[in-house]
Amino acid sequence: MSTYSEAGPPTQPPEAPATAPPGPRAPQPVQALMFMRDPIGFLHDCQRRYGPIFTIKMLGSPGMVMVADPELAHRVFSTDRDIGHAGQARADFLEPLVGAHSLLTLDGQDWMRQRKMLGSAFHGKHVQGYRAPIATIAAQQVERWPTGRPVTLRPRFQAITLEVILRVVFGVTDSERLRRLTHLLPRLLAATESLDTLMFLTPPWLWRRLDPLLTRTPATPNARFATLRRATDAIIYDEIAQRRDSAATERTDILSTLLSARDGDGTALNDEELRDALITLLLAGHETTATALAWCFERLMHNPEVEERARQAAVAGDAAYLTALAKETLRTRPIVGDMPRVLSEPLSLGGYRVPRGWWVSPAPLLTHASAALFPQPEEFRPERFLTDEVEPNAWMPFGGGRRQCLGAQFALLEMSAVLPEVLTRVRLRPAGDAAPEKPSLRHVTLAPARDVPVVAHPEPSPRR
Numbered sequence: 001m002s003t004y005s006e007a008g009p010p011t012q013p014p015e016a017p018a019t020a021p022p023g024p025r026a027p028q029p030v031q032a033l034m035f036m037r038d039p040i041g042f043l044h045d046c047q048r049r050y051g052p053i054f055t056i057k058m059l060g061s062p063g064m065v066m067v068a069d070p071e072l073a074h075r076v077f078s079t080d081r082d083i084g085h086a087g088q089a090r091a092d093f094l095e096p097l098v099g100a101h102s103l104l105t106l107d108g109q110d111w112m113r114q115r116k117m118l119g120s121a122f123h124g125k126h127v128q129g130y131r132a133p134i135a136t137i138a139a140q141q142v143e144r145w146p147t148g149r150p151v152t153l154r155p156r157f158q159a160i161t162l163e164v165i166l167r168v169v170f171g172v173t174d175s176e177r178l179r180r181l182t183h184l185l186p187r188l189l190a191a192t193e194s195l196d197t198l199m200f201l202t203p204p205w206l207w208r209r210l211d212p213l214l215t216r217t218p219a220t221p222n223a224r225f226a227t228l229r230r231a232t233d234a235i236i237y238d239e240i241a242q243r244r245d246s247a248a249t250e251r252t253d254i255l256s257t258l259l260s261a262r263d264g265d266g267t268a269l270n271d272e273e274l275r276d277a278l279i280t281l282l283l284a285g286h287e288t289t290a291t292a293l294a295w296c297f298e299r300l301m302h303n304p305e306v307e308e309r310a311r312q313a314a315v316a317g318d319a320a321y322l323t324a325l326a327k328e329t330l331r332t333r334p335i336v337g338d339m340p341r342v343l344s345e346p347l348s349l350g351g352y353r354v355p356r357g358w359w360v361s362p363a364p365l366l367t368h369a370s371a372a373l374f375p376q377p378e379e380f381r382p383e384r385f386l387t388d389e390v391e392p393n394a395w396m397p398f399g400g401g402r403r404q405c406l407g408a409q410f411a412l413l414e415m416s417a418v419l420p421e422v423l424t425r426v427r428l429r430p431a432g433d434a435a436p437e438k439p440s441l442r443h444v445t446l447a448p449a450r451d452v453p454v455v456a457h458p459e460p461s462p463r464r
């Protein structure tokens with residue numbers, strides 16, 4: 001039954017066939033372990049065996065239907081307006097961190113209100129204005145990268161995207177507050193990751209009993225998470241209070257836009273909603289974009305001709321090529337592998353019937369590797385995004401439907417702003433094992449398993 005006020009065409013065709021999509025018969029814990037060990041290999045193997053729509057069983061979900069076909073994926077996305085609940089699918093894992101008012105975990109009217117309020121800060125005109133501050137942050141950090149000795153790249157980009165979130169999204173300017181948040185937030189995210197791994201491997205009924213117990217037991221991941229969350233929240237609430245007091249109308253950061261946002265009744269976001277919104281944007285926007293940038297340079301190091309073309313584009317200020325490079329990175333290495341919805345009614349899909357209460361999830365990591373949709377899918381070729389070669393429905397690294405990534409435009413802008421600051425300052429070469437990196441599941445992202453070890457060499461004729 002729909003909980004949304006917007007009506008749309010019905011999601012169901014008149015007759016739903018009786019069977020659920022096929023899938024592996026191994027017990028749930030075995031499938032969960034296979035998925036954690038090699039998510040991509042496991043899903044590709046299922047796709048080869050069962051076709052573009054198949055069922056896997058993870059702990060705690062009655063059945064998860066994976067969808068590797070753009071038409072079917074878009075049918076799933078269309079359930080966002082009535083029977084598909086993306087918030088419910090994420091809530092167990094994310095709510096301890098993002099709180100009860102997060103766009104990520106809400107559904108229905110509550111989600112719609114938050115989406116409208118937060119959406120006001122992500123309009124194109126606002127987002128374009130962030131290019132210059134992001135480029136400055138990246139330039140200052142890359143200038144400090146050590147050269148001539150091995151470093152890992154993903155943490156370097158995490159530092160850049162964290163500073164972007166703190167300055168451009170949170171709008172923090174106080175240096176002590178910046179220092180403490182820069183110290184605490186990565187620890188809070190790491191603690192969340194440990195907690196999620198435990199939760200993933202524990203049946204939900206048991207977790208509900210264990211979690212309060214472990215939170216009271218010192219030195220457990222649960223207790224560490226609770227301590228870090230309290231410490232971070234205290235600083236964030238201080239920042240919100242100070243910003244409510246100061247009438248800095250010329251500010252352009254996202255928190256400032258949220259402070260002045262009003263819903264249809266003229267009501268503003270309260271402190272708790274603002275805290276949840278900031279942590280939501282941190283969680284959704286920091287690690288995802290850093291991981292995408294790390295993958296981009298990993299791919300460039302294995303594709304020297306593309307790297308050379310990218311460097312020319314950086315020097316020439318060719319934003320179109322750099323955006324195409326970001327898009328091809330997200331095609332070949334999607335950061336979020338699947339986008340589940342929990343069904344509140346059965347769904348007819350691809351000749352099967354997916355029961356109520358099951359999860360159904362479009363999987364870009366499967367569709368993006370399709371030779372029918374992307375000729376020579378294994379080739380890293382940004383040019384495919386400069387022509388009309390790519391079917392609009394086939395590329396879905398930011399999901400789709402009404403729950404599509406709120407920060408998609410921001411993320412592409414951030415990537416295309418950071419790339420030239422690196423390309424014009426340093427040449428990166430693999431450190432140690434030069435084999436391509438394998439994707440590995442970290443929290444919600446598919447990240448390079450070794451975090452991309454590199455040696456940076458100063459660019460012979462740097463642009464300043």
Ligand code: HEM
Binds near residue numbers: 285
């Ligand atoms: C390369 C970087 C990024 C990738 C790959 C990415 C990907 C995604 C995906 C796949 C979803 C779920 C979509 C769905 O279920 O259909 C999502 C949701 C979301 N993303 Fe992103 N994202 C990125 C960066 C960002 C940034 C920079 C922000 C904000 C600063 C952001 C904010 C959000 C929010 C708030 C949602 C929840 C939307 C909702 O449920 O209404 N993301 N993102």
